[in-house]
Amino acid sequence: MTRRKSVIPGFGISMGITITILSIVVLIPLCSLVVFSAKLSLSEFIDTVTKPRVLAGYYVSISTAFIASLINVLMGLILAWILVRYDFKGKKFIDGIIELPFALPTAVAGISLTHLTTTNGWVGQIFYNLFGIQIAYTRVGITVALIFIGIPFVVRSVQPVLEKIDKQYEEAAFILGADAKTTFKKVIFPEILPAIISGFTLAFARCIGEYGSVVFIAGNTPYETEIAPLLIMSKLQEYDYSAATSIALVMLGISMVILSVNAIVQANVSRRVNGKI
Amino acid sequence: MKKRLLSLILITALGAAVIGCGNNENVAAGDNSEVPKSAGEKIELTNVSYDPTRELYAAYNELFKAHYEEEFGQTVEVTQSHGGSGKQALEVANGLEADVVTLALEGDVQVVADAGLIDDGFTSEFELDSSPYTSTIVFLVRSGNPKKIYDWNDLIREDVGVITPNPKTSGGAMWNYLAAWYYFEQQGQSEAEILDSIKQLYANVVVLDSGARGATTSFVENKQGDVLIAWENEAFLSLAEYPGEYEIVVPSVSILCQPTVAVVDEVAKKHGTEDVAKEYLSYLYSDEAQQIEAENYYRPSTKAIYDKYVSSNDSNTITEVPADGKWINNNIALTDINHFGGWAKARADHFADGANFDSIYEQ
Amino acid sequence: MELRKENKVLKYFLITISFIFLGVFLILPLVYIVITALRDGISGYINAVSDEYAIKAALLTIQATAWAVIVNTIFGIAAAWLITKYSFKGKKLLSTFIDLPVTVSPIIAGLIYVLTFGRQSGLYPILDSYGIQIIFAVPGIVLATIFVTFPFISRELVPVLTAQGTDEEEAASLMGAGTFTIFRKVTFPHIKWALLYGVVLCTARAMGEFGAVSVLSGHLRGKTNTLPLYIELLYQGYDFTGAFAASSILVVLAVIVLILRLVIENKGNKELDLNK
Numbered sequence: 001m002t003r004r005k006s007v008i009p010g011f012g013i014s015m016g017i018t019i020t021i022l023s024i025v026v027l028i029p030l031c032s033l034v035v036f037s038a039k040l041s042l043s044e045f046i047d048t049v050t051k052p053r054v055l056a057g058y059y060v061s062i063s064t065a066f067i068a069s070l071i072n073v074l075m076g077l078i079l080a081w082i083l084v085r086y087d088f089k090g091k092k093f094i095d096g097i098i099e100l101p102f103a104l105p106t107a108v109a110g111i112s113l114t115h116l117t118t119t120n121g122w123v124g125q126i127f128y129n130l131f132g133i134q135i136a137y138t139r140v141g142i143t144v145a146l147i148f149i150g151i152p153f154v155v156r157s158v159q160p161v162l163e164k165i166d167k168q169y170e171e172a173a174f175i176l177g178a179d180a181k182t183t184f185k186k187v188i189f190p191e192i193l194p195a196i197i198s199g200f201t202l203a204f205a206r207c208i209g210e211y212g213s214v215v216f217i218a219g220n221t222p223y224e225t226e227i228a229p230l231l232i233m234s235k236l237q238e239y240d241y242s243a244a245t246s247i248a249l250v251m252l253g254i255s256m257v258i259l260s261v262n263a264i265v266q267a268n269v270s271r272r273v274n275g276k277i
Numbered sequence: 278m279k280k281r282l283l284s285l286i287l288i289t290a291l292g293a294a295v296i297g298c299g300n301n302e303n304v305a306a307g308d309n310s311e312v313p314k315s316a317g318e319k320i321e322l323t324n325v326s327y328d329p330t331r332e333l334y335a336a337y338n339e340l341f342k343a344h345y346e347e348e349f350g351q352t353v354e355v356t357q358s359h360g361g362s363g364k365q366a367l368e369v370a371n372g373l374e375a376d377v378v379t380l381a382l383e384g385d386v387q388v389v390a391d392a393g394l395i396d397d398g399f400t401s402e403f404e405l406d407s408s409p410y411t412s413t414i415v416f417l418v419r420s421g422n423p424k425k426i427y428d429w430n431d432l433i434r435e436d437v438g439v440i441t442p443n444p445k446t447s448g449g450a451m452w453n454y455l456a457a458w459y460y461f462e463q464q465g466q467s468e469a470e471i472l473d474s475i476k477q478l479y480a481n482v483v484v485l486d487s488g489a490r491g492a493t494t495s496f497v498e499n500k501q502g503d504v505l506i507a508w509e510n511e512a513f514l515s516l517a518e519y520p521g522e523y524e525i526v527v528p529s530v531s532i533l534c535q536p537t538v539a540v541v542d543e544v545a546k547k548h549g550t551e552d553v554a555k556e557y558l559s560y561l562y563s564d565e566a567q568q569i570e571a572e573n574y575y576r577p578s579t580k581a582i583y584d585k586y587v588s589s590n591d592s593n594t595i596t597e598v599p600a601d602g603k604w605i606n607n608n609i610a611l612t613d614i615n616h617f618g619g620w621a622k623a624r625a626d627h628f629a630d631g632a633n634f635d636s637i638y639e640q
Numbered sequence: 641m642e643l644r645k646e647n648k649v650l651k652y653f654l655i656t657i658s659f660i661f662l663g664v665f666l667i668l669p670l671v672y673i674v675i676t677a678l679r680d681g682i683s684g685y686i687n688a689v690s691d692e693y694a695i696k697a698a699l700l701t702i703q704a705t706a707w708a709v710i711v712n713t714i715f716g717i718a719a720a721w722l723i724t725k726y727s728f729k730g731k732k733l734l735s736t737f738i739d740l741p742v743t744v745s746p747i748i749a750g751l752i753y754v755l756t757f758g759r760q761s762g763l764y765p766i767l768d769s770y771g772i773q774i775i776f777a778v779p780g781i782v783l784a785t786i787f788v789t790f791p792f793i794s795r796e797l798v799p800v801l802t803a804q805g806t807d808e809e810e811a812a813s814l815m816g817a818g819t820f821t822i823f824r825k826v827t828f829p830h831i832k833w834a835l836l837y838g839v840v841l842c843t844a845r846a847m848g849e850f851g852a853v854s855v856l857s858g859h860l861r862g863k864t865n866t867l868p869l870y871i872e873l874l875y876q877g878y879d880f881t882g883a884f885a886a887s888s889i890l891v892v893l894a895v896i897v898l899i900l901r902l903v904i905e906n907k908g909n910k911e912l913d914l915n916k
Contacts (some may be wrong), residue, residue, distance in 0.1 A: 004723065006726050006727075006806070007813045007814060008723065008725050008726070008806060008808075008809045008810060009813060009819045009822070010725075010819035010822070010823070011722070011725075011726050011816065013721040013819065014719070014721045014725075015722055017714060017715065017718035017719075018718045018719040018722050020712065020717065021714070021715040021718075022495050022734075022737060022738065023704050024718075025647075025711075025724070025741075025783065025786050025863070026737060026738075026740065026741060026787065026790065026792060027737065027786055028756060029752035029753055029756045029787075030740075030752055030754040030756070032752060032756040032761065033748070033751070033752050033755060038754050041397060045696075045901050052639070053638060055792075075657075075658070078333065078654050078657060078658055079661075079662075081654065082651075082654050082655050082658055086651050086654075086655065088655050090659070093660075093900065094658065094662060095902070096898050096899070096902050097531065097662065097666055097667075097898065099841070099844065099901065100670075100894060100898065101666070101668050101886070101896055102841065102844050102845050102848075103844035103845070103847070103848060103889050103893075103894030103895075103897055103898060104669075104670075104848055104869070104890065104891065105847070105848030105850050105868040105871070105887070106746075106849075106850045106868075107813055107850040107868045107871060108848070108852065108871060108887040108890060108891070109669060111871075111875055111883070111887070112669040112670075112672045112673050112676075112884075112887075114499060114668055115498075115499070115672060115676075116668060116669060117865060118499045118500060118501070118670055119500070122668070122672070123664065125667065136499065137483065137484055137495075137501060144665075147665060148665050148666070148669075151662075151666070152663065159665065174641065191753075196864050202742065202743070205742070205743035206742065206743060208743075208745070208747070209743065209744060209745025209746065209747070210745070210746075211744065211745060211746055211747045211850075211851040212850035212851045212854075215487075216644050219483060219484045219485065220484060220485045220487065221482065221484070221485050222441070222485070222488060222638045223638065225546055226485075227594075228745075229745045229746075229747040229748075229851070230487075232745070232747050232748065232751065233487070233747055234443065234446050234487060235485065236364070236751065236855075237361060237363045237364040237367060237445070237446040238363065238445045238630070239363070239367055239370075239388060241755075241760075242713065243630070243863050244751065245751070247754065248745075248747075248748045248751055248752075249608075249915070251744075251745055251748060252744060252748060254744075255743035255744055256736075256740070257738065258743060259736055259739060259740065259743055260736070260887040261735065263732070301811065322859060325858075328876070331877055332877075354861055356860050356861060356862060357860075357861045358858055358859045358860050358861065359859065359873070360859055368776065368858055370758040370759065370766065371754060371758040371759050371760065371776075372757075372758050372773070372775060373775075373858040373860075374773065374776065374777060392759065425702070488876075490876040490877075491876065493877075494875070494876060496801040497878075498878075514878075518878055
């Protein structure tokens, strides 16, 4: 590794610690995933990962994660907004429980959400009797679980940015005759957009891979409510390691793509912002 | 002050890790010692089993502990692991250090043997193909049988919601599938017709759980579906746990399920637990153990004890656990795995990738 | 001023929506857990949480969490320092790899360790000859827990260190201070609140991990069953009261962690204000 000379000492030790731990925890195990799926030929690999049932699994995972993350963008934005801009009773409380989905075990969340949303659960029966909508054991149920999982991401990435936006710009915009809507659209929104995207991608990536909570609430019916991580799990249980690792590799690829898209978006934004200055 | 706070947290964390680590070393030492245990020492035994046997082995382990202490003067501590039978077999094959496996079917034990952990001929190591107890597959329906479900052909009616686990991950579900297959075969259907009937049955499945217990939970606690295709022992357990809420319907035909037990030779050798492992499994055939198996709604293999539990009432609907404890219903025609050419063939024909079960989900 | 007046309706509308949303998605499940846990009365609850296996599972969870916090703290500080204080080739790639675990499905996280340390792996005979068991034992659970919380601490530190810049460290270095002196006297005071916040997040997430641990635990009762796995076990054993009672332990721990977080944030903010 080459580097520009820095006068701060400690490069060697921090690099050493970082690379060692990173290798043991992440890199070497990930390599074994690649090595293992390399036991299949390319055509076998493609065949495995494009079976209709597997494709349906990706579709269920991605579509429910996408919808859940969109809902979380909207709600996350509203939550971040009220937490930063308004004073009201219970604000501290709301701020405090945002991370709850992080702290609550996914299995516990899955079990209690399932109990609440079955057709005889507290919430489920209301929806079932009034609208005929069944939540648990359908894709709606999966989406509900994923909304729960993804709540903290958008709020926590938008909130700090919103806090830092200089009120002067808004005031200036207001003085120049812009109404609230225009001010939000032209002044605030562009500022927080990168944070929204970053929150969305993280929530999205996390939701695609979510297993613990979803497995309880999904009906696990092939083509309907079978998520991709469950497919990996069932391939494992069928002694089919190569299929499991192949599907896992595809999902890993999807995570990488999502992360990279986010990185590119963030880089472009910071370039644009820096360019302005 | 703040520095102190921070160091306090770090020290607490470190302390917790070290304490935990200490515990863990004790466990590891017990696990890996290669020296055979001397009298008076505590022996640790790990039994990896399938989903519905939790209650059975909780009771049996107590019995065995007392028996072993009396006979050999040593205390045995049995650690249990339960899960879908296929998954459990795979984990043992992958290095989960089980001294004995007590799985839902011979095919799953074969997986462990194929990994080189169990010596050949495990099915003849103990009596009766190494199955100390058997079970069968029955239906569990809601009280009063509102959907009028009496036999396998009712399960393919359009208005019936079925709960059964995924045969690709659950041993019990394989038995379910094979029992259904046998019924349609007995109806004189051709193979294509049977496949079509099975397809209709699985089209009615509301929740396809990965293990028998998950399926029971979906049916019993979350009130999904109209009928649960279940292990007989699971069905009776639900009847006992929720009196008045469910009924067992005994279909006209079903399959004799033979859960298989085996000593995991390689691991037992390493732990020096071969003798106690062997004793653990052969004691399952003793009268005391057979009694416990029968009390937990497994069909005992000892004739005398089996007969003790045969019900005088052979009605095909069982609304409650018989007060006299005689629960075995003999009014059912049972086939067995040999009808399907043994597990290797059954697996290849029905459950392998791209075989019959996969084909019914193709669109 | 006028802006605010205009938004009164909007304000209460948004606040109401937020309360309903969080009420349904966060509070209701919690209430449900507590009510179900107490279905059999207080004594039933106490029996359930003081069960031998429940306590063992809780200890194992605490142990795995502690290890995850320690390793991730060391790693987080080293990695954040490396990323923010120096420029070198491959830095972007390094950051991506550090972030990767958050987006990897927990199932895959478990799977990769099974592949690396399981019986079919080339490493297994070597480890086995030393009597080291990684998966289906405590070390595997610890590794999986570290994995799922991997970037949490470095992620909190990087923005703070970036904002702080490198001037102070450079000055200290030119004045002849060594690495650890610089870190302790110059850098640490800046990052301590962020570090604590990272530790809290890491603790919270580590306690509740289910998927990854489930793949490589082996579910040995009393040995490799963490609290979330123990809850699943009870749940499937028809012991719903027990399952929700054990869940409530985790809920309480989660709430404690969240309260800690608020306290830390408040203290941190106050200190920042003083510095200004």
